[in-house]
Amino acid sequence: MTAELNEEFPIFLGSEIDQADPKQAMFHVLPVPYEKSVSYGGGTANGPSTILNASWQLEKWDGKSNPCDLGIYTCPPVDCSVSSQQVIDNIANATAEIIRNGGIPVVLGGEHTVTYGVIKGLKDAGIDDFGIVQIDAHADLRHAYEGDILSHASVMKRAVDMGIPLYQLGIRAFCEEEMQVREEFGVYYQDADELVPNNINSITLPDDFPQKVFFTVDIDGMDPSVFPSTGTPVPGGLSWYQTLNLFESVAKQREIIGFDVMEFAPIEGFHAYDFAASMLTYKLMGITARSRQ
Numbered sequence: 001m002t003a004e005l006n007e008e009f010p011i012f013l014g015s016e017i018d019q020a021d022p023k024q025a026m027f028h029v030l031p032v033p034y035e036k037s038v039s040y041g042g043g044t045a046n047g048p049s050t051i052l053n054a055s056w057q058l059e060k061w062d063g064k065s066n067p068c069d070l071g072i073y074t075c076p077p078v079d080c081s082v083s084s085q086q087v088i089d090n091i092a093n094a095t096a097e098i099i100r101n102g103g104i105p106v107v108l109g110g111e112h113t114v115t116y117g118v119i120k121g122l123k124d125a126g127i128d129d130f131g132i133v134q135i136d137a138h139a140d141l142r143h144a145y146e147g148d149i150l151s152h153a154s155v156m157k158r159a160v161d162m163g164i165p166l167y168q169l170g171i172r173a174f175c176e177e178e179m180q181v182r183e184e185f186g187v188y189y190q191d192a193d194e195l196v197p198n199n200i201n202s203i204t205l206p207d208d209f210p211q212k213v214f215f216t217v218d219i220d221g222m223d224p225s226v227f228p229s230t231g232t233p234v235p236g237g238l239s240w241y242q243t244l245n246l247f248e249s250v251a252k253q254r255e256i257i258g259f260d261v262m263e264f265a266p267i268e269g270f271h272a273y274d275f276a277a278s279m280l281t282y283k284l285m286g287i288t289a290r291s292r293q
Contacts, residue, residue: 008049011074013282015056025071027285028103030094032117034080034087034110042231043265047277048077048108050266054278062286070289073103080110084150088117095121095258106285107260111231112140112152115216115260119159122214122257130212130257131165132156133205133250135221135243137192137234139174141181152263160185165209169246170195170221170238192236196223201242202249213250215259217243217284219277229273231265240276244283251291259284 011019012029022028031048052074060066075098078090091107095118098105107118122130134140134156141160145153160166160181165188172192182189190203220230223237238246250256261284264277 009074009077010052010056012052012055012072013058013060013068016058016060017068017072020071020073022073022075022101022103025073026104026289027067027070027072027106028098028101029072029074029281030091030098030105030107031075031077032080032091032107032110032114033077034114036084036111036113044109044111044231044263045080046266047110047264050274051108051261051264051278051281054271054274055282057275058278058282062282065286065290067282067285067289072285084113088113088120088150091117092121092124096125099125099127104256104288105258105260106281107258108281109260109262109264112136112155112216112218112262113150114262116150116155116158118258118260119162119164119214123162127212127257129210130214131167131210131254132159133167133169133213133215134218135169135216135238135246136171136218137173137220137237138218138232139168139171139178139182141178141187142175143177157181160187167203167205167209169203172236173234192238195242195246196236196238199242201245203246205250205253209254211254212257213254214257215247215250215284216262217247217259217280218262219264227264227273227276229265229267229270229277230263232263243280244287247284248287248291251287256288256291259288
């Protein structure tokens with residue numbers, strides 16, 4: 001063991017590696033245990049610490065490479081004890097600091113509202129021309145949900161309102177308002193009813209889609225048979241390998257400037273899902289690293 005597992009938020013893969021210098025690490029893991037607007041099952045606030053703890057069971061070799069050789073720095077968890085707007089600002093500040101250090105943010109949520117703070121942070125750090133690719137069961141394009149514009153159901157509306165191009169994958173639960181927003185803002189999409197029955201494992205981004213991409217992964221984008229450990233599961237989702245392949249197809253076409261893993265709600269006693277969420281995070285690091293070689 002190269003680090004001690006004695007805190008709620010241990011360093012990622014701490015059984016195998018030491019904490020890297022933040023100015024030299026490629027990947028900066030940012031835990032954000034924020035949960036306020038969840039509308040069905042809870043528990044996403046426990047996602048980041050659970051993923052970090054489970055990462056101690058990972059191998060350095062991800063099946064194709066050792067992503068950790070490029071350096072992993074685990075940031076202190078974002079303070080989520082303050083107001084919603086202050087949490088967003090805290091996330092933005094932490095994300096901007098990662099970018100200024102030359103790192104790639106790997107953000108662990110928490111509810112999907114967290115992604116709004118990450119997007120603000122990317123912009124605050126001077127990255128203006130980027131797009132978002134989203135894996136999710138839900139479109140998250142409502143202007144507000146239950147009167148809250150900082151809701152997990154509104155996070156992608158906040159993004160398109162900022163003029164950020166969006167490509168959605170695996171959506172299978174949305175309302176008429178969200179369909180209208182898609183049309184109004186020119187949102188690209190391939191929904192689950194196309195991707196899953198046809199076993200589509202890659203997409204081709206439009207020529208005018210930005211060269212820099214932030215990729216957001218909501219755990220409920222995957223099928224509940226893979227991840228029941230989420231607050232809003234929806235049947236008919238993506239498989240494990242389909243998710244990885246779709247991410248890789250984007251990484252081969254564009255520069256991944258960061259990604260997040262949102263809405264993981266651990267189920268007590270079911271360690272398989274904890275490990276899977278941690279492995280997913282590390283696999284996405286590996287795909288991102290190899291795409292830059």
